[in-house]
Amino acid sequence: MPVHIVSHPLVRHKLGLMRKHNISTKDFRELASELARLLTYEATKDLETEKRIIQGWSGPVEVERIKGKKITVVPILRAGLGMMDGVLDLIPSAKVSVVGLYRNESTLEPVRYYLKLAGNMHERISLILDPMLATGGTLVMTIDLLKEAGCQNIRGIFLVAAPEGIRRLEATHPDVDVYVAAVDEKLNADGYILPGLGDAGDKIFGTK
Ligand SMILES: O=P(O)(O)OC[C@H]1O[C@H](OP(=O)(O)OP(=O)(O)O)[C@H](O)[C@@H]1O
Numbered sequence: 001m002p003v004h005i006v007s008h009p010l011v012r013h014k015l016g017l018m019r020k021h022n023i024s025t026k027d028f029r030e031l032a033s034e035l036a037r038l039l040t041y042e043a044t045k046d047l048e049t050e051k052r053i054i055q056g057w058s059g060p061v062e063v064e065r066i067k068g069k070k071i072t073v074v075p076i077l078r079a080g081l082g083m084m085d086g087v088l089d090l091i092p093s094a095k096v097s098v099v100g101l102y103r104n105e106s107t108l109e110p111v112r113y114y115l116k117l118a119g120n121m122h123e124r125i126s127l128i129l130d131p132m133l134a135t136g137g138t139l140v141m142t143i144d145l146l147k148e149a150g151c152q153n154i155r156g157i158f159l160v161a162a163p164e165g166i167r168r169l170e171a172t173h174p175d176v177d178v179y180v181a182a183v184d185e186k187l188n189a190d191g192y193i194l195p196g197l198g199d200a201g202d203k204i205f206g207t208k
């Protein structure tokens with residue numbers, strides 16, 4: 001199943017705080033980062049580990065470490081940057097691949113303006129970060145770019161998703177799993193999620 005709704009009480013509580021009208025930039029930013037950290041915990045729970053023996057304080061001890069593919073974190077500019085610190089808290093050695101896309105306000109189609117991916121993408125797990133999955137156009141274009149670069153293991157972390165975006169993801173990239181704090185009701189005529197969070201980029205960067 002490509003959509004995982006993370007319903008931990010801390011996630012539900014923090015998302016509820018983010019929905020408040022007139023929330024401050026500071027609070028919105030802090031909560032976006034905290035939620036990203038919690039969602040990362042879920043999005044990485046199937047990573048394989050391998051056993052090895054190390055010298056512990058009382059002698060040799062068997063420990064585990066993450067095996068195989070390395071993770072690259074993929075924030076989608078701008079708003080995805082607001083989730084990056086929380087994710088890197090848990091995966092501090094991850095390489096960062098930056099995808100710059102904005103949504104054309106009239107057509108709602110994504111427009112690409114920047115791309116800088118880590119090397120050897122075929123060896124990596126991509127963890128896409130964006131607070132909002134609305135029509136899904138931005139996510140689909142990002143996955144297209146990652147697959148073109150050779151990445152075969154892609155997952156995404158979003159704070160809020162719309163059913164429309166999830167349907168589009170399932171139709172185009174059913175191999176990609178997404179982890180979300182909530183799936184909201186629908187999109188409005190301007191392509192904003194209802195009840196949603198409003199414009200997440202503006203709220204994280206304090207622009208209007
Ligand atoms: O699913 P979609 O319909 O494509 O919409 C979602 C995209 O829209 C927002 O970005 P926006 O274009 O506002 O850019 P910003 O992050 O610079 O504010 C959001 O952060 C997603 O990237």
Ligand SMILES: O=c1cc[nH]c(=O)[nH]1
Nearest residue numbers: 134192193198199200
């Ligand atoms: O609800 C939405 C939809 C797209 N982008 C946002 O920031 N919010």
Ligand SMILES: [Mg+2]
Nearest residue numbers: 199200201202
């Ligand atoms: Mg925006």
